[in-house]
């Protein structure tokens with residue numbers, strides 16, 4: 713069994729097509745949806761954990777690419793530069809895994825690296841550019 717977190721970018725020309733349905737049905741794969749931002753006739757992003765036999769997994773990724781989906785395989789690490797972070801909380805609204813969350817009652821913005829899928833969605837929304845990406849060499853090896 714192989715499992716990986718993928719970030720899928722759908723162009724507006726394919727966003728209405730049943731691509732995920734076919735991925736699961738035709739390639740015998742399971743998925744755990746982490747985040748979906750999809751609107752009819754607009755570009756969309758889906759973050760999911762995909763699992764299955766390694767051959768099916770690779771065939772499924774090939775199918776996605778042939779269908780016009782931009783597939784981003786998560787092989788990077790995202791870290792928070794605590795010296796830059798000023799605890800504004802913007803990132804907590806977009807983080808699909810809860811790695812960035814509000815600790816109550818202190819109202820502290822916590823970054824739990826163990827929960828981070830490295831989807832990078834938090835990087836562009838952080839006004840302080842505190843979320844930094846680096847290559848996870850263990851994942852690439």
Ligand code: SF4
Pocket residue numbers: 790806807808809810811812827828829830831832833834835843
């Ligand atoms: S990269 Fe950012 S948004 Fe994505 S899971 Fe990690 S902390 Fe959350």
Ligand code: SF4
Pocket residue numbers: 792796797798799800801802803804821837838839840841842843
């Ligand atoms: S958006 Fe940036 S500055 Fe604001 S809490 Fe998140 S990491 Fe910190």
